[in-house]
Amino acid sequence: MSDANVRIPEEAKDRLAAIAAAEGLSLRAYLARLAGTLLTPAERAERAARARNALENWNGYAPTAAEERDLDGELDRRLAAVTVR
Numbered sequence: 001m002s003d004a005n006v007r008i009p010e011e012a013k014d015r016l017a018a019i020a021a022a023e024g025l026s027l028r029a030y031l032a033r034l035a036g037t038l039l040t041p042a043e044r045a046e047r048a049a050r051a052r053n054a055l056e057n058w059n060g061y062a063p064t065a066a067e068e069r070d071l072d073g074e075l076d077r078r079l080a081a082v083t084v085r
Helices: 010-022 027-037 041-059 065-084
Strands: none
Touching: 010 027
């Protein structure tokens, strides 16, 4: 496996190195493990599409784009109300 150099601010590298050390890992091992746990935008979109299909197949729920926007807006409003308290 080849290595890559990534330029980041020194403070970010130090923070990541401290987190890695606390978990008993090298910075290289920690970043490799972290990369394995994150999804790319394409993977997130694919997972969301599978979830939508599963929900529709299970109970017939298939909101329109406008309904999804309305529901997202309602959720945002409710979350904002909770975090303000």
